[in-house]
Amino acid sequence: MNLEEDYLIERFLKGELSEDEKEQMETRMVSDPEFSEKVALERQLFKTFDEEDWSDIENPDKEVEAYAELFGAQESKTIKSAIASSAATYKRGKTKTLRKPVWLYAAAATIILVLSFYFLWPAGIAPEELYHTYLDKTELPSLVTRGDSAPDQMKAQAYFENQEYREAVQLFADLIENGGQSGAFYIYLSLAQAELGEFSEALATLDKLIQSDLLDSEKGYWYKSLVYLKADQPQDAKSLLELIIEKNYYQQLLAESLLDEL
């Protein structure tokens, strides 16, 4: 495939072709299976890598039918029942916990506190969950300014809050590129990258913050430890948390509590 053909397919999928061009394209897709496969793959790639979309299967084949049969088989129904039964038990457990009187919570907390002197706390919480819990406990900086004097940074923060991470990444990167001197830009950029699963980019962004002479540079260590959790690298998170505690860096107390849970 050459560059022109590739660009034509791209414009077709983005809905940028004229009616005539579109018609020619569709005719070619019917008569040229190889070209049609190229268009289909490109469409699947766009839909798969766009978080706001999903690539559906359009032509179910024998393998889909074989799986459908397996989903309908008695053994799958048994598995389904076991899953539903575990879900019910889990829910009952949660409801019971909620209904416990306050004094029971106090008693349980005391017992846990006493026992924790003797036993190590079982490590059962997934790093991803700890990431969300501790990110919630961290107050993210606000980029809202008086009198709309910095619309781009407000827009970037809005993208981030609306979970439009791709747009947030772009705008925060632009703000930094254009000489924006704020540690908050790096923090938001790294968190948006982490949400997109671009962990090496997120860590590199925070390294830049740490190496900068910005006031917030120290905060880079804390956010880096959170990104490590999100990336399911708890050992790397632990080393950083130990450093934060040792050096009395930003969020030292949260770091101690998080380290205990890991």
Place this chain on the structure above:
Amino acid sequence: MISSRLYQEALIKGDTRLIGDIYENCFPTVRKFVLKNNGTDEDAEDIFQKSLLQIAVRYKKEKFEIRNDFEGYLFTVCKNLWRRELNKSKKRVTNETLLNLYSEEQDNALALMEQKRFELFNEKLSLISENCRKILSLYFAKMSYAKIVEAAGYNSETVARQRVFKCKKSLTDLIRGDKRYISLKEL
């Protein structure tokens, strides 16, 4: 950390104790994700149960291996099933296309094959250079070439186009060279 294989075996055996552990360890994160993305508690439960069933049925048929940890894999399956649901509702609202009517079993099977395609594409994406991954992430996010030029520091849109073309070729060559693509390409 309990191995993925143990959880996969627990699912096909219907071991409610270990499935209960999966709930304890993984459901809160999935619930949080679904609630954050316009879903309800009921949606979160439904997605979670469907994901576990998908993993069980697939493991039963092809004994597939989960390369990373089970929790992370389950979260990805749940996330994708939720993306799929949101996409379906979007189509329903905009009447974009006439939705096919599938039985529950057929719909579960389609979701499973779509997950396999997602894994193949992502696996191949991870094999190309970091620079190419970065450019393609901008491209697949439908960013204009003018913006890509800005973001990646290219000299012109022509250079950006050539770069996207080259990176995409590396990715599609890898995908087409994998035998799993043969069974997925007609779908």
